[in-house]
Amino acid sequence: MNRHPSRRDLLKSAAVASAGIVFGANATGADAAEAAADGATVDRFTGRTTNAASMAGVPFEPRETVRIAIVGTGLRGRSVLGEWMGVPNVRITALCDTVPEKVELAVQQMRKAGHDDEPARFTNGPEAYRDLVRRDDIDLVYTATPWEFHVPVVLAAMESGKHAATEVPAAYTLDDRWKLVDTSERTRRHCLMMENCNYGYNELLVLQMVKSGVFGELLHAGAAYNHDLRSILFENKDEGLWRRRHHTLRNSNLYPTHGLGPVAFMLGINRATVLAHQLDPGDQRDLRGLPGAHLYRR
Numbered sequence: 588m589n590r591h592p593s594r595r596d597l598l599k600s601a602a603v604a605s606a607g608i609v610f611g612a613n614a615t616g617a618d619a620a621e622a623a624a625d626g627a628t629v630d631r632f633t634g635r636t637t638n639a640a641s642m643a644g645v646p647f648e649p650r651e652t653v654r655i656a657i658v659g660t661g662l663r664g665r666s667v668l669g670e671w672m673g674v675p676n677v678r679i680t681a682l683c684d685t686v687p688e689k690v691e692l693a694v695q696q697m698r699k700a701g702h703d704d705e706p707a708r709f710t711n712g713p714e715a716y717r718d719l720v721r722r723d724d725i726d727l728v729y730t731a732t733p734w735e736f737h738v739p740v741v742l743a744a745m746e747s748g749k750h751a752a753t754e755v756p757a758a759y760t761l762d763d764r765w766k767l768v769d770t771s772e773r774t775r776r777h778c779l780m781m782e783n784c785n786y787g788y789n790e791l792l793v794l795q796m797v798k799s800g801v802f803g804e805l806l807h808a809g810a811a812y813n814h815d816l817r818s819i820l821f822e823n824k825d826e827g828l829w830r831r832r833h834h835t836l837r838n839s840n841l842y843p844t845h846g847l848g849p850v851a852f853m854l855g856i857n858r859a860t861v862l863a864h865q866l867d868p869g870d871q872r873d874l875r876g877l878p879g880a881h882l883y884r885r
């Protein structure tokens with residue numbers, strides 16, 4: 588039996604969960620039949636066709652030592668570096684930042700933590716990560732760059748045979764999100780979104796309470812990420828140098844997964860059902876009994 592569900596399997600289970608409800612599927616029966624003849628599957632919600640199996644549930648290959656490269660050694664990159672310094676059998680083999688001093692701060696941090704490895708440095712401009720991903724001493728490339736670089740860095744990493752991990756938000760256009768999925772499935776490399784809030788003390792505590800049945804059956808949840816960013820957005824250093832621009836260009840929730848991630852865990856929503864339950868504002872269908880549906884009504 589195939590232990591690794593394909594996206595189609597996930598979507599099927601989403602469809603079962605939403606029995607009786609017809610979503611605006613683009614894939615026609617004819618498309619699906621044609622794709623099936625090709626050995627491909629059609630995503631019934633988007634109409635996209637894929638030949639590749641999902642990477643969900645695919646184990647990482649075991650390794651004695653995990654070799655990590657960090658692209659973006661600013662505040663967050665160095666904060667996560669500190670966490671990796673506490674994990675046995677992790678080596679940091681390469682560091683990259685457009686500002687060489689930030690890379691040196693990361694190296695100093697490694698020295699303080701007792702790591703005497705000499706990571707390769709890539710500081711030659713905003714595309715230096717392209718040289719980094721070509722190295723053969725890296726298992727995972729993690730990016731903590733400004734948002735606009737997340738997708739290019741992780742795509743380059745996967746195309747070069749490395750697993751990839753990105754800070755949130757992983758991407759901010761639907762096209763880019765599908766590029767991440769497609770590239771991961773084609774290259775058979777993992778593409779992780781580092782949503783740390785899923786693993787916070789309070790979030791895991793409530794998750795455990797949900798699993799233990801303290802709240803009974805969950806039908807509705809509210810999620811938010813409350814962070815007063817005013818001082819950060821008006822700084823002339825660190826995130827202030829790039830994040831303000833995003834907030835002036837788009838008026839939306841630019842950071843949804845800090846709130847949504849933990850609640851999705853609690854409601855048992857996986858990647859497929861999130862899509863399945865996106866509804867138009869005027870939609871009056873009775874959603875009771877569909878876990879998580881309320882979260883995605885736009």
Ligand SMILES: NC(=O)c1ccc[n+]([C@@H]2O[C@H](COP(=O)([O-])OP(=O)(O)OC[C@H]3O[C@@H](n4cnc5c(N)ncnc54)[C@H](O)[C@@H]3O)[C@@H](O)[C@H]2O)c1
Pocket residue numbers: 658659660661662663664683684685686689712713714715716731732733734736754755756781782783824825826827
């Ligand atoms: N998960 C969390 O809780 C959390 C917390 C803070 C920040 N973040 C995310 O981490 C990312 C980085 O945020 P930050 O606070 O560290 O910002 P920062 O500005 O301190 O760090 C970004 C670093 O990327 C470097 N950089 C810019 N362009 C680059 C490029 N093309 N190649 C290599 N390096 C480049 C900058 O010089 C800087 O050192 C953002 O995506 C942010 O949203 C996540």
